[in-house]
Amino acid sequence: MFTPLRRLGLAALCLLALSACNLDDTAPRSQFVADGEACTSDDACVSGLCLNGLKVCAATCEDSCEGDLVCTEGHCLPQDYCDEGFGPGCALTSCEPGCHADATCDLQAEGGPTCVCNQGFDGDGSSCTLIDENPCLIDNGGCGDPELVQCDALVDADSGEREAQCTLINPCITANGGCGDPAFFTCLHTGVGDRECADVDVCADANGGCGDPERYACVPRSGAPPLCRFVASCDVAYEASLVYDSFVSSNDVDGIFVGRPFLVTAPHGFDAENEGYQAANLHQTYLMFELQPLSELRGSSELDVTAIHLDMQVMPSSMSEGAGVVTVHQVANEWYGANLRYSNRPPVLFHELSRMPVFLDGAGLGDHTLRLQGELLSQRVLESVNVGARYLSLMLESEEVGIFYYSNRYNEGAKAPKLSVIANACDQQGFGAQANAMVSRSEPDTALGEGDGLVADRDRSEFYVRFDMSQIPVGSEIVGAQLELVAIDATSFGGDATFTLDYLTTEVWDEASVTYSSRPAAAGAELATFTVDTSETRDLAQRIILDTTELFETVVEHIEAEQSISLRITASGDAATFAGRNHSQTAWRPRLTVIYE
Numbered sequence: 224m225f226t227p228l229r230r231l232g233l234a235a236l237c238l239l240a241l242s243a244c245n246l247d248d249t250a251p252r253s254q255f256v257a258d259g260e261a262c263t264s265d266d267a268c269v270s271g272l273c274l275n276g277l278k279v280c281a282a283t284c285e286d287s288c289e290g291d292l293v294c295t296e297g298h299c300l301p302q303d304y305c306d307e308g309f310g311p312g313c314a315l316t317s318c319e320p321g322c323h324a325d326a327t328c329d330l331q332a333e334g335g336p337t338c339v340c341n342q343g344f345d346g347d348g349s350s351c352t353l354i355d356e357n358p359c360l361i362d363n364g365g366c367g368d369p370e371l372v373q374c375d376a377l378v379d380a381d382s383g384e385r386e387a388q389c390t391l392i393n394p395c396i397t398a399n400g401g402c403g404d405p406a407f408f409t410c411l412h413t414g415v416g417d418r419e420c421a422d423v424d425v426c427a428d429a430n431g432g433c434g435d436p437e438r439y440a441c442v443p444r445s446g447a448p449p450l451c452r453f454v455a456s457c458d459v460a461y462e463a464s465l466v467y468d469s470f471v472s473s474n475d476v477d478g479i480f481v482g483r484p485f486l487v488t489a490p491h492g493f494d495a496e497n498e499g500y501q502a503a504n505l506h507q508t509y510l511m512f513e514l515q516p517l518s519e520l521r522g523s524s525e526l527d528v529t530a531i532h533l534d535m536q537v538m539p540s541s542m543s544e545g546a547g548v549v550t551v552h553q554v555a556n557e558w559y560g561a562n563l564r565y566s567n568r569p570p571v572l573f574h575e576l577s578r579m580p581v582f583l584d585g586a587g588l589g590d591h592t593l594r595l596q597g598e599l600l601s602q603r604v605l606e607s608v609n610v611g612a613r614y615l616s617l618m619l620e621s622e623e624v625g626i627f628y629y630s631n632r633y634n635e636g637a638k639a640p641k642l643s644v645i646a647n648a649c650d651q652q653g654f655g656a657q658a659n660a661m662v663s664r665s666e667p668d669t670a671l672g673e674g675d676g677l678v679a680d681r682d683r684s685e686f687y688v689r690f691d692m693s694q695i696p697v698g699s700e701i702v703g704a705q706l707e708l709v710a711i712d713a714t715s716f717g718g719d720a721t722f723t724l725d726y727l728t729t730e731v732w733d734e735a736s737v738t739y740s741s742r743p744a745a746a747g748a749e750l751a752t753f754t755v756d757t758s759e760t761r762d763l764a765q766r767i768i769l770d771t772t773e774l775f776e777t778v779v780e781h782i783e784a785e786q787s788i789s790l791r792i793t794a795s796g797d798a799a800t801f802a803g804r805n806h807s808q809t810a811w812r813p814r815l816t817v818i819y820e
Contacts, residue, residue, distance in 0.1 A: 457649035467560035473505035481560035489625030547624030661686035680798035703818030715757035718796015
């Protein structure tokens with residue numbers, strides 16, 4: 224408030240300032256009170272301002288005032304005039320005479336403090352009424368921090384009243400959004416209250432912990448640690464050294480044929496010419512191998528011999544059509560190339576170590592590899608190695624057909640006969656089929672079993688093979704799976720000769736009674752596809768090896784569930800017959816190999 228002294232000073236100053244103040248109003252002066260004269264209201268003063276407390280009219284100004292007055296918004300005022308809290312240029316500190324209970328005084332409002340109704344209320348600030356009962360308007364409906372939780376007022380179907388529904392704006396911030404273990408799943412915030420769950424790429428870092436990517440492939444699994452699939456080769460190949468190769472002829476019992484670029488097998492009554500040689504009647508081929516290169520196999524517990532085979536490279540030749548058989552026998556080592564004749568040929572020690580059917584189409588087999596193998600051949604090779612034998616001699620002969628082979632003298636031995644031993648350095652177990660059977664749509668109620676072979680024929684026939692894998696050591700980590708089949712016949716119907724492998728959803732089926740009508744359900748999950756040669760020059764036995772990630776994953780799932788696995792083979796456009804579990808050639812029977820660590 225102004226003191227009496229200040230009031231007198233102000234009055235004096237105002238009187239002195241009359242000459243410095245300007246009157247801009249054009250109304251007659253007699254209607255207004257002059258500057259410095261007594262007043263009761265602003266509209267009575269020429270200047271338009273009646274000073275509070277002093278009740279005198281303030282002088283007007285443009286830039287400055289006399290004495291200690293300050294030119295404030297066009298009026299000469301004391302410096303402490305705004306201490307009163309009102310007047311030109313003075314910001315009010317409250318809303319007078321007060322606001323409604325549901326209103327708030329806005330001190331920053333344009334034009335000075337203003338009463339404003341709160342959210343959810345309508346009015347001028349002095350009087351406010353509730354717009355609607357929205358529970359979210361008060362304290363975010365009790366949902367908590369509005370930055371984290373959104374409140375939505377929803378009408379309750381029963382009461383008809385609106386109730387607060389709280390939605391976590393980003394659900395991923397709590398418990399990984401319900402997506403599961405964050406080690407395997409990631410939560411992606413896609414909108415208020417929305418999220419998507421995705422698998423973590425567990426294989427992206429350090430090959431998923433599987434080790435050297437040259438040896439192991441990381442196979443991701445949803446919600447679980449990855450599988451590590453062995454992709455390197457387990458096979459270690461050993462090759463015996465060929466010492467002698469020659470042949471004998473019953474037409475020339477004392478003839479010596481060592482050093483020729485070819486070898487011959489032919490039955491009695493056969494007659495053909497190749498490489499300028501007339502092959503007539505019985506011809507037998509003799510081979511002697513040195514076993515020293517195989518000595519590492521002797522007594523080894525770390526190497527598992529998986530295959531032993533004799534490879535003969537067949538020469539292009541003109542021969543009559545027909546099917547025949549090539550047979551391998553073990554003979555005594557009592558011969559050498561420069562002295563071998565029909566008349567002194569060595570005696571047979573073990574008969575029929577291997578019998579391989581062959582088919583000639585009139586142009587012969589062409590430049591082709593004839594692979595001879597079998598259990599007895601493998602047995603005799605390993606027994607010879609284990610007893611420390613230095614040499615192993617074999618004799619080949621053929622029935623119904625004659626065949627010319629490349630010898631060690633041809634092109635410096637590039638296509639010479641080879642005796643190979645394939646050993647496996649991995650821990651693995653091979654399983655023969657526990658059961659197998661085919662079914663046919665053309666005979667829907669007939670149990671066909673294995674028959675003369677397992678047939679997959681377009682959409683008409685399919686077959687099943689079951690393997691029991693319970694012998695896998697408990698606690699083993701499975702790192703590989705491989706299925707071997709041998710096609711023994713194939714027929715083209717103009718298709719692409721594609722066959723598909725998948726698996727059955729049940730273990731319960733009997734090979735002696737399953738029919739097309741009662742066939743078990745298949746998963747329909749493609750584990751592998753493969754083709755076979757349907758041409759007339761195809762191999763009599765086509766070995767198919769299936770080694771896919773999908774087959775591996777399915778085998779692991781069945782082993783973890785302690786179940787056997789039943790596989791199904793179907794055809795798309797052509798047909799083929801495969802050797803079953805009872806086929807006379809044991810090496811052709813279905814086999815599932817599981818690699819573990």
